Amino acid sequence: MSYLEIKSLSAYYGKAQALSDISLSVEKGEIIAIVGANGAGKSTLLDSIMGLVRQTGQIDFDGSVISGKSTSNIVKSGIGYAPERFNLFPYMSVKDNLLVGAFTAKADTAANLSQVYSLFPRLAERETQETATQSGGERQMVSLGRALMTSPNLLLVDEPTIGLAPKVCQEIAVSLRRMRDDFGLTVVITEQNANFAMTLAERIYVLEAGKMQVEGTVEDLRKDNRLIEAYFGT
Amino acid sequence: MLQILIQGMLLSGLYALIAVGFTLIFSVGRTLNLAYGAYLMLGGYLYFWASQSLGVPKSLAVLMAMAFGVVLGILKFRLIVKPLKGDHIAVEISTLILAVVLQAGVILIFGDSSKILLPIVGGVIYVAGAPVTYNMLIATLASWTILLSLYLFIRRTDIGRAMQAVSMDTKGAAICGIEPDRVNLITWALSGGLGALGGVFFASYTQLAPSMWVGPLIISVAVVIVGGIGSIIGTLIVAHIVGFMEVIVVSVLAPELRGVFTMGLIILVLVLRPQGLFGREEL
Amino acid sequence: MKYAKGLGLSLAVSLLASTALAEIKVGFIGSLSSDTGLSTLRGAEMAIQELNAAGGVLGQQIALVTADTGEDVTEGVKAYEYLAETEEVDFIISGSIDDVSLGWLPRMQEYQIPTLDTWTSYIGIIDMVIEDPETMAPYFMNIASDEALATLYISFGADVLKAKMGWESVVILAEDTAFGGAITGLVTDALGPVAGIEVKDIITYDINTVDFGPIFSKAKATGADFIYQVSSVNPQVISSQYVKLQVPMPMTGVNVAALGMEYWEDTGGAGGGISTLSPVPSVGFDLDPVSAQFVADYQAKYSTRPSMPHFNGFNAYHGLKQAMAAASEAGGFQDVKAWNAAMLKQDLKLEKDGKLWLRYGFWQHGEVEPVTGRTYPQNGLFDLSPPYEDAQPSMVVIQWKEDGTVGVVYPFEYANTELELPSWIKN
Numbered sequence: 001m002s003y004l005e006i007k008s009l010s011a012y013y014g015k016a017q018a019l020s021d022i023s024l025s026v027e028k029g030e031i032i033a034i035v036g037a038n039g040a041g042k043s044t045l046l047d048s049i050m051g052l053v054r055q056t057g058q059i060d061f062d063g064s065v066i067s068g069k070s071t072s073n074i075v076k077s078g079i080g081y082a083p084e085r086f087n088l089f090p091y092m093s094v095k096d097n098l099l100v101g102a103f104t105a106k107a108d109t110a111a112n113l114s115q116v117y118s119l120f121p122r123l124a125e126r127e128t129q130e131t132a133t134q135s136g137g138e139r140q141m142v143s144l145g146r147a148l149m150t151s152p153n154l155l156l157v158d159e160p161t162i163g164l165a166p167k168v169c170q171e172i173a174v175s176l177r178r179m180r181d182d183f184g185l186t187v188v189i190t191e192q193n194a195n196f197a198m199t200l201a202e203r204i205y206v207l208e209a210g211k212m213q214v215e216g217t218v219e220d221l222r223k224d225n226r227l228i229e230a231y232f233g234t
Numbered sequence: 235m236l237q238i239l240i241q242g243m244l245l246s247g248l249y250a251l252i253a254v255g256f257t258l259i260f261s262v263g264r265t266l267n268l269a270y271g272a273y274l275m276l277g278g279y280l281y282f283w284a285s286q287s288l289g290v291p292k293s294l295a296v297l298m299a300m301a302f303g304v305v306l307g308i309l310k311f312r313l314i315v316k317p318l319k320g321d322h323i324a325v326e327i328s329t330l331i332l333a334v335v336l337q338a339g340v341i342l343i344f345g346d347s348s349k350i351l352l353p354i355v356g357g358v359i360y361v362a363g364a365p366v367t368y369n370m371l372i373a374t375l376a377s378w379t380i381l382l383s384l385y386l387f388i389r390r391t392d393i394g395r396a397m398q399a400v401s402m403d404t405k406g407a408a409i410c411g412i413e414p415d416r417v418n419l420i421t422w423a424l425s426g427g428l429g430a431l432g433g434v435f436f437a438s439y440t441q442l443a444p445s446m447w448v449g450p451l452i453i454s455v456a457v458v459i460v461g462g463i464g465s466i467i468g469t470l471i472v473a474h475i476v477g478f479m480e481v482i483v484v485s486v487l488a489p490e491l492r493g494v495f496t497m498g499l500i501i502l503v504l505v506l507r508p509q510g511l512f513g514r515e516e517l
Numbered sequence: 518m519k520y521a522k523g524l525g526l527s528l529a530v531s532l533l534a535s536t537a538l539a540e541i542k543v544g545f546i547g548s549l550s551s552d553t554g555l556s557t558l559r560g561a562e563m564a565i566q567e568l569n570a571a572g573g574v575l576g577q578q579i580a581l582v583t584a585d586t587g588e589d590v591t592e593g594v595k596a597y598e599y600l601a602e603t604e605e606v607d608f609i610i611s612g613s614i615d616d617v618s619l620g621w622l623p624r625m626q627e628y629q630i631p632t633l634d635t636w637t638s639y640i641g642i643i644d645m646v647i648e649d650p651e652t653m654a655p656y657f658m659n660i661a662s663d664e665a666l667a668t669l670y671i672s673f674g675a676d677v678l679k680a681k682m683g684w685e686s687v688v689i690l691a692e693d694t695a696f697g698g699a700i701t702g703l704v705t706d707a708l709g710p711v712a713g714i715e716v717k718d719i720i721t722y723d724i725n726t727v728d729f730g731p732i733f734s735k736a737k738a739t740g741a742d743f744i745y746q747v748s749s750v751n752p753q754v755i756s757s758q759y760v761k762l763q764v765p766m767p768m769t770g771v772n773v774a775a776l777g778m779e780y781w782e783d784t785g786g787a788g789g790g791i792s793t794l795s796p797v798p799s800v801g802f803d804l805d806p807v808s809a810q811f812v813a814d815y816q817a818k819y820s821t822r823p824s825m826p827h828f829n830g831f832n833a834y835h836g837l838k839q840a841m842a843a844a845s846e847a848g849g850f851q852d853v854k855a856w857n858a859a860m861l862k863q864d865l866k867l868e869k870d871g872k873l874w875l876r877y878g879f880w881q882h883g884e885v886e887p888v889t890g891r892t893y894p895q896n897g898l899f900d901l902s903p904p905y906e907d908a909q910p911s912m913v914v915i916q917w918k919e920d921g922t923v924g925v926v927y928p929f930e931y932a933n934t935e936l937e938l939p940s941w942i943k944n
Binding site for chain 1: 392395396398399402403405406407408409410411412413
């Protein structure tokens with residue numbers, strides 16, 4: 001069984017079906033990317049893993065079923081989440097945002113905090129600043145840092161580069177790779193930017209209109225020009 | 235002048251104490267808890283029953299009133315707020331109905347004639363021609379102590395930070411492993427306890443009457459509207475604006491215009507600055 | 518055929534029922550949860566119990582139905598309509614407060630049901646009786662109307678406040694209500710010219726005032742000798758804060774909350790020193806043997822508050838008996854004119870130690886009261902000048918002492934204690 005295994009997942013917002021019959025698997029230590037256009041259902045997929053959306057199907061993580069559990073228990077089982085719009089606490093300082101992240105992993109607070117500051121030294125410099133007054137790139141760092149504070153083994157990152165300058169995108173890519181290489185995390189990102197996804201991930205899933213269309217390694221996809229044109233437009 | 239300063243400080247301290255529990259719910263749960271005044275009323279009546287009818291020591295009676303407020307807050311969250319999930323209008327209407335039902339209940343048990351609470355601490359001193367009862371002084375000091383402790387609790391503890399987090403971004407809090415329902419429950423319990431305590435002091439200032447829930451509710455709504463926020467510091471500041479304005483109107487202008495000026499301030503702020511004087515959503 | 522048979526049967530049953538239930542139906546209108554309302558209700562219940570035990574009236578038993586007003590004007594109108602239309606009562610006894618009585622009064626004029634008010638004292642209603650005696654024929658009020666209350670109260674100002682206490686100026690603290698305005702008007706008009714007390718200032722306050730500290734400071738700054746409070750809504754707040762703040766100025770006036778025995782318990786003792794005008798008989802008022810027996814029977818029968826009926830409980834007890842006696846004479850309540858004439862003749866004199874103490878009767882049409890120089894037709898009898906040989910005074914002034922006892926301080930003929938200053942002023 002894979003580290004994260006999603007079987008026949010369908011998700012709903014009210015009566016509208018946002019995902020249908022999605023299956024996906026992630027091995028331990030992988031970085032994978034879920035690629036798709038706006039509205040394809042990428043964020044819904046990550047929200048479903050976190051138990052934030054009404055769903056059917058089954059999700060297993062690290063050998064146990066997590067679908068149907070509360071978000072709080074899913075976080076405790078070792079999944080960290082940096083959502084697309086960050087969902088930060090705007091009138092709290094950087095440090096307080098990070099400390100809220102430590103809510104279920106209090107024992108690791110000091111260690112996690114120094115890890116986050118080593119990854120993002122800028123956060124250490126600005127730990128008293130309210131996040132409402134920060135730039136997009138800084139907020140992305142706080143969001144990733146907050147997810148790390150939950151002591152995760154699997155990190156879900158929704159659209160890490162959206163709206164960020166190319167230079168900042170590179171910084172983020174570097175830090176995501178370090179999380180896997182140095183801290184041993186498994187990473188799942190979603191992306192609209194196919195190039196970014198292909199430079200970072202080992203495997204890619206393509207999501208379109210709530211359905212999984214294509215799945216393969218980056219090498220496989222690079223060989224298939226048709227696919228690249230159809231889904232990535234390059 | 236000094237007299238106005240003293241009397242203003244005393245009244246404002248009381249108002250801050252009354253409003254803080256209401257502010258808490260407004261900022262964490264985004265709900266105008268219109269039954270908040272009923273917590274004050276029931277807290278006051280429980281204190282009266284325990285200390286003046288049963289003869290329980292006053293400090294214990296205050297604790298009993300607070301415990302009762304906590305239970306009421308929990309019951310209300312469990313039985314009304316949670317089942318109605320985020321439908322703010324439905325919650326507000328049902329809390330208002332609840333307040334009226336509780337009023338009828340109080341009439342049934344205690345009758346509708348008003349009652350006077352003995353001061354929690356008796357005695358009076360005159361400072362610069364202004365009478366200062368020890369009871370008011372204690373209420374003001376208690377109010378400051380409670381607000382300061384609450385501020386530290388919210389800022390420095392995990393639960394406090396979780397409350398702030400839920401108030402600012404529920405989803406963000408959830409993905410940090412916080413259960414918003416649990417935090418809401420704690421907030422309602424805390425608000426109930428603070429309301430009951432505010433009620434004991436308010437009633438010991440004024441009187442116990444089945445209709446007494448309306449006045450403090452108006453003060454609380456005024457503080458939230460004028461402040462525009464759920465901030466504790468903001469509550470303290472706005473409570474002082476309302477309290478001082480009232481003392482100045484009564485002392486310098488005309489006592490019968492007391493309520494008019496508070497209402498006028500609410501309307502003025504709503505028209506000129508609908509987001510409130512401080513206008514941001516924090517705790 | 519079957520249908521018709523059934524109809525005939527049910528008709529027979531209902532005829533039978535109405536014969537068996539032939540009775541006089543009395544309706545109570547008032548609040549069922551206030552001390553005021555309960556006083557009237559219980560006074561009426563006791564009178565009915567006694568009358569029924571003695572064989573009823575006109576060979577019929579008396580039944581009582583109630584309609585709750587909750588001291589709300591709209592509810593009061595609905596309650597009156599309920600008694601008139603659904604219950605079809607013969608007579609109504611009212612423990613309503615002034616505003617509520619004014620609300621249902623047009624209904625009474627319409628239905629023409631004999632009605633007795635035991636608490637409402639609004640002089641405007643007596644003026645209506647004078648102007649339109651025909652439509653107002655069913656209406657009687659057996660508490661002295663408020664003009665009579667105020668008149669005697671001014672005498673208290675002259676005889677006690679000025680002559681005995683030596684106070685020459687007053688500051689009035691009046692609530693911002695119609696009642697406050699009316700009483701303040703009556704008092705200010707007469708205090709100066711009649712009692713020789715100068716009104717320094719009138720401070721009107723909002724009824725929801727939380728903190729009276731600034732108001733008392735303002736009153737003190739006027740330099741007046743005493744405070745006169747006029748308070749019917751939330752009167753406990755101002756009087757208890759007066760005690761708690763130990764305001765260094767004497768205070769007297771109208772405090773509706775202090776009229777019941779529960780005042781001491783309700784204020785937790787924080788009401789000592791407060792004096793107020795009260796209709797008679799009041800708490801602290803010495804009772805004649807008949808009234809004392811009524812109170813003893815009352816206390817044997819009822820265990821919940823009010824532990825002693827307010828003045829309107831006495832009014833209801835005697836008034837209901839008088840209404841039934843008038844009905845006996847008039848052959849029932851249907852002929853309102855005949856009942857009115859019989860009611861006007863009612864006259865119950867209660868003596869104490871060989872002196873007329875309380876009198877339950879009514880002013881006649883055209884009968885002029887010598888002090889005020891006006892008439893009070895269908896209003897309960899009162900006497901405004903010593904030695905009160907025609908009837909009891911319209912009011913007494915009572916004072917709650919700091920030890921929890923209460924007594925009458927004025928008029929002197931009825932007094933059993935003297936007006937005292939609160940200890941913090943005396944010392």
